[in-house]
Amino acid sequence: MAKEEYAIGLDLGGTKILAGLVDRTGRLIARKQLPTxxxxxxxxxxxxxxxxxxxxLSASGIHSEEVRGVGIASAGVINSDSGEVIFASNLGWRNVPIGTxxxxxxxxxxxLFNDANAAAIAEWLWGAGAGTQNMIYVTVSTGVGAGVISDGRLISGRDGSAGEFGHISIDWNGPPCGCGNRGCLENYASGTAIENAARHKLATTNEPVTAKAISEAxxxxxxxxKRLIxxxxxxxxxGAAxxxxxxxxxxxxxxxGVMNASTILMPEIEKSMRERCIPGLAQEVRVILSxxxxxxxxxxxxxxxxALDQPGEKASNF
Structure with missing residues (x-):
């Protein structure tokens, strides 16, 4: 393949670093995972x-001069233009110029991409949203985030931090959130929220409670x-409404990760969403799993x- 057919993706998380060499068709040629x-x-x-x-790069047998570039998916507040992680609580980072x-x-x-925006790109190019022009990807894990594709373009915002769906307030009298707001969606619907709700109900137990264990149960x-999920x-x-x-x-x-309990979650999401939407808007929306x-x-x-320097191609809209 020519140089522009390869790219490296990096998923920078609080527990693991995942790197992969990917070709333009979405084939993952090589991967490497390390603990953070x-x-x-x-x-x-x-x-x-x-x-x-x-x-x-070594595992793939591809030399760096054959690679178009490196994309980084990171949680937190980023500046995509400067390639800087402004703040990432899961890493304890402030103003780290990782791109440079x-x-x-x-x-x-x-x-540099917000992690939910990066996932949205993947689902739009090669996954559940392929072939659409207006798609939203919602990630439900430790927190809640979203990536929005509108008219074939990623909505990234001023500095690449658009999509903080989890911090939409759904109850202005709700509990305080770490972001400084009150009643944020992820206080009610994230893996952390599920764990907190379980601990509140099971206050007398000393056993650790995790969203994964609750989902499995x-x-x-x-x-x-089941009630918690x-x-x-x-x-x-x-929120989807x-x-x-x-x-x-x-x-x-x-x-x-929380969507591992999708057989319970998805019917509840659809029911709640459609009850709160004008029928003409909601009835044509498909709700599907990653x-x-x-x-x-x-x-x-x-x-x-x-997308770099490729005018006229689908990915150039990023």
């Missing part, structure tokens, strides 16, 4: 990011766990790189 160990500090994490990038550091090491252009038929689905549907009013999508794709899965960040970050 954010507690070891910024320099140590950056070295692991650089190491993962080097290792994925990778560019200096490998001599490749770098693009719900799928096994535990009534208490259904409650999260209800609130996600409330707001997205429909704002963006008039063809499809809303749900992904993230197809890319855990590698959506890597795939989408790489997919966004193919």
């Amino acid at each position: 160990y954010a507690e070891e500090g910024e320099k140590a994490v950056i070295e692991r990011v650089l190491s993962a990038t080097h290792d994925v 550091l990778i560019e200096q090491r490998f001599g490749l252009p770098v693009r 719900a799928l096994a038929g535990d009534p208490f766990s 259904k409650q999260a689905g209800f609130y996600l549907g409330v 707001n997205l429909i009013y704002l963006f008039n999508p063809e499809v809303i794709v749900f992904g993230g 197809q890319i899965g855990v590698e959506a960040g890597v795939m989408g970050a790489a997919g966004g790189v193919f």
